[in-house]
Amino acid sequence: MRYLLLFFTLIILSSCDKALVESTNSANSPNGTGGSLARFTLAGNYLYVVENTSLKTYDVSNASNPILKNTVQVGGSIETIYPYKNTLFIGSQSGMFIYTIDNPAAPKYLGAATHMRSCDPVVANDTAAFVTLRSGSACGSPADGVYFYSITDLLHPALVLTLNLGTPYGLGLHDSTLFVCRGINGLSVINVHNIHAPVTMQTITGSDFRDVIPFNGLLICYVTDGIVLYDISNVANIKFIKKVLNS
Secondary structure (H helix, E strand, O other), X not given: OHHHHHHHHHHHHOOOOOXXXXXXXXXXXXXXXXXOOOOXXXXXXXXXXXXXXXXXXXXXXXXXXXXXXXXXXXXXXEEEEEEXXXXXXXXXXXXXXXXXXXXXXXXXXXXXXXXXXXXXXEEEXXXXXXXXXXXXXXXXXXXXXXXXEEOOOOOOOEEEEEEOOOOOOOEEEEOXXXXXXXEOXXXXXXXXXXXXXXXXXXXXXXXXXXXXXXXXXXXEEEEOXXXXXXXXXXXHHOEEEEEEEOO
16 A cells, blocks of 8 residues: 555656655654655645745645745755755755754754755755765766765764765665665665765666655655666665556
């Protein structure tokens, strides 16, 4: 039944361009779940949407009557939003911005990390944030890679490592395992328990990988021709489940 529900959701997702629909862990939880390329996310009773320069907050406690509660000017060329606990990580073409949603109706700026102009999906956990930068795109980064930031101090995120990795797109984080989509070059599985010394465990090939969502032991992969599901309950033995092709 869980897989069937995901399939119906993912058919909708596969019709989207860069945005992936988000799902909350529970109705009252501040946590959201979604892909790193998403432009909107749900957390509790609030919907957060990033536009080119702003972050908009909607109260959706009454789903038939969403109410715009707040608009925050973040910066230029905003591209992605990723929720973790009571924090929003917002990716732009020039950096990563961190906002707290301790007051969910009014996100408040905490800190930022800037870098060269580049496409900027981001995921995070309690202590680290991970950002992909890709060359050869409209964003204009000169080199491919994954940036590792320490966020033990959310007010001052610090770059600790740049992992050279070709053609990175979206990424997902499950415990201490980072999944990095690399287009036609596959899906890299990286142990990031020690962010100063990451270990690439394997690269899964066979599809054009663009974004991923780890969800309850599943890895939901958005690929150019549909959705691929993997069992990641044991990351040392990742198992293919099913591929759902675009109609």
